[in-house]
Amino acid sequence: MxxxxxxxxxxxxxxxxxSALTVTDDSHLHAGHAGARPGGESHFTADITASQFDGLTRLARHRLxxxxxxxxxxxxxxxxxxRARGLNE
Known part of the structure; x- marks a missing residue:
């Protein structure tokens, strides 16, 4: 990375x-699009599972x-x- x-x-x-975290650089999928940088590292996906997200709405999780x-x-x-999930999901 x-x-x-x-x-x-x-x-x-x-x-x-x-308890789980994956960060993926998706920049290669956006080459030539707005915001894409020649060296990449402009578009990402974060998959995260944490107890702090339990009971929160998707919007509240994204804001955090x-x-x-x-x-x-x-x-x-x-x-x-x-992609933020609580432990109880």
Missing amino acids: GAVADRIEEKLQKAFAP VNDVLAEELAGPVHALVI
Whole structure:
């Protein structure tokens, strides 16, 4: 993985201590599209399962993730697909 993906994973690990976390760089699927960078690391998917998401709506879960990754979303990350689940799902 690249530096941006590593930073995303590190921040999500620190903020949520998830039981499962996968960060995927999907940039190659968006080559030539708006926001795509020549070196990649612009489009990601984050699959995360953590107890902090139990009982929250999908919107609330996304807001938590977006808050943690605000710096990346303001800079190098053009798009982020979030699949956030609680432990009881």
